[in-house]
Amino acid sequence: MPRRPAPSIDIRGLLGAQMGASRQIGQMSLKCAPRIQGTNRSTVMPLTDVALRTLVATGKHFDGGGLYLEITAAGGRYWRMKYRFQGRESRLAFGVHPEVSLKAARQKREDARRLLAEGKNPGDVRRQTKRDTLHRQEEAARAIAGLPPMDSFEAVGREWLSAVQKYKVSLGHVSRTESRLALHIFPWIGKRPLSTLTAPDLLECLRRVESSGRIETAHKVKQACGQIFRYGVATGRCLHNPAADLSDALRPIVTTHRAAIVDPTRVGELMRAINGYQGHMTTRVALLLCAYLFQRPGEIRGAEWNEIDLDASTFTIKSARMKRSLQGKATGAPHVVPLSQQAAALLRDLHPLTGQGRLVFPGLRSRDRPISDMTLNAALRRLGFGPDDMTAHGFRAMARTLLHERLNVTPDVIEAQLAHAVPDALGRAYNRTEFLDQRRKMMQDWADYLDRLRLGRKSRQQ
Numbered sequence: 001m002p003r004r005p006a007p008s009i010d011i012r013g014l015l016g017a018q019m020g021a022s023r024q025i026g027q028m029s030l031k032c033a034p035r036i037q038g039t040n041r042s043t044v045m046p047l048t049d050v051a052l053r054t055l056v057a058t059g060k061h062f063d064g065g066g067l068y069l070e071i072t073a074a075g076g077r078y079w080r081m082k083y084r085f086q087g088r089e090s091r092l093a094f095g096v097h098p099e100v101s102l103k104a105a106r107q108k109r110e111d112a113r114r115l116l117a118e119g120k121n122p123g124d125v126r127r128q129t130k131r132d133t134l135h136r137q138e139e140a141a142r143a144i145a146g147l148p149p150m151d152s153f154e155a156v157g158r159e160w161l162s163a164v165q166k167y168k169v170s171l172g173h174v175s176r177t178e179s180r181l182a183l184h185i186f187p188w189i190g191k192r193p194l195s196t197l198t199a200p201d202l203l204e205c206l207r208r209v210e211s212s213g214r215i216e217t218a219h220k221v222k223q224a225c226g227q228i229f230r231y232g233v234a235t236g237r238c239l240h241n242p243a244a245d246l247s248d249a250l251r252p253i254v255t256t257h258r259a260a261i262v263d264p265t266r267v268g269e270l271m272r273a274i275n276g277y278q279g280h281m282t283t284r285v286a287l288l289l290c291a292y293l294f295q296r297p298g299e300i301r302g303a304e305w306n307e308i309d310l311d312a313s314t315f316t317i318k319s320a321r322m323k324r325s326l327q328g329k330a331t332g333a334p335h336v337v338p339l340s341q342q343a344a345a346l347l348r349d350l351h352p353l354t355g356q357g358r359l360v361f362p363g364l365r366s367r368d369r370p371i372s373d374m375t376l377n378a379a380l381r382r383l384g385f386g387p388d389d390m391t392a393h394g395f396r397a398m399a400r401t402l403l404h405e406r407l408n409v410t411p412d413v414i415e416a417q418l419a420h421a422v423p424d425a426l427g428r429a430y431n432r433t434e435f436l437d438q439r440r441k442m443m444q445d446w447a448d449y450l451d452r453l454r455l456g457r458k459s460r461q462q
Contacts, residue, residue, distance in 0.1 A: 154190030260394030
């Protein structure tokens with residue numbers, strides 16, 4: 001009986017069937033594998049150090065618990081963790097592989113999961129930790145540089161001076177405020193955190209100033225401290241302004257006016273003394289112009305020849321040189337001062353001496369700086385008029401009093417000449433050129449009146 005041929009075996013078919021079954025089992029395994037919270041991926045098995053050494057495929061390779069290694073097309077290998085906090089998906093970066101090992105990345109993941117279990121956002125905790133570290137580093141650097149601690153009274157105070165105050169007032173005002181704080185406040189409470197200071201702390205410093213008899217200075221220091229605390233409240237460095245609680249804690253300021261001569265007979269003596277002054281010509285002319293023009297001493301001393309128009313008989317003081325706020329100096333109109341015949345004659349006589357320079361009254365040591373206020377007051381002392389008798393600023397009070405009481409000039413015209421921004425009935429400040437015609441007549445009448453007093457002549461006004 002002939003033997004049947006053995007059936008042929010389809011090796012390829014069997015292998016294909018086995019691979020298909022394996023594929024189905026693998027797909028079933030993926031469907032049944034647990035999902036990682038906060039991700040849409042499933043994982044079959046955790047990563048291993050061996051697998052990581054040969055892993056080069058781009059994409060995200062998950063380890064479990066949200067941790068995965070992301071391989072970029074450029075070859076970067078970055079540890080990431082995906083998580084959800086309060087329903088919002090976020091990610092954390094754990095560093096670069098292999099600098100950060102698998103074990104270290106897993107430890108970071110566990111630390112983050114622990115924070116989540118405590119109801120904390122790991123991202124927020126990390127950012128706060130970075131801020132704290134940076135703060136400590138900055139504090140250490142400031143200490144090495146000899147600077148006050150951050151958020152201390154001195155640090156916030158100096159920040160306020162440079163960020164706010166210097167844009168509101170003149171540089172001289174800023175400098176005086178800084179000097180008062182450096183002398184009376186910073187050495188005692190400057191390094192303390194702004195938020196820890198209380199009203200008694202500040203009062204203790206102010207009492208030192210007050211006990212020395214400088215009552216007005218104590219009030220000015222308190223005012224500056226109050227502005228610093230308000231700035232601190234606005235910038236989140238403190239919650240309260242303790243200076244506001246000291247409104248009735250200091251002795252009141254006893255208002256004293258600058259010494260001025262207002263008796264006509266003594267004014268005549270003063271004018272004769274100035275006219276016979278034997279010192280430098282610039283000092284003599286400056287004192288006479290203080291009397292004739294009664295502008296602020298600094299505005300007289302700092303006069304520039306380009307502000308003088310002898311043909312028009314005017315002295316136009318630049319807005320930047322006026323006593324105004326920083327904004328007023330920048331945007332305000334100049335102050336026009338009419339020149340009497342006597343004032344114009346004085347300037348004509350002085351021009352050959354100083355007219356080649358910028359300043360009308362240059363100092364003896366430097367032609368670029370004007371004579372000082374001390375120069376004028378010292379000259380008055382040499383003439384026999386002490387600080388309780390007359391000052392360079394007192395010429396303004398002298399003119400204001402005698403113009404109204406003796407020459408019957410209306411206060412509005414006088415105040416306009418003094419450059420006082422007094423509001424009118426509608427609340428508007430006077431224009432700097434208002435009453436110009438009236439002021440021109442007033443200035444000539446005033447100069448003539450001073451000359452009569454100097455010559456000792458009686459008049460019905462006297």
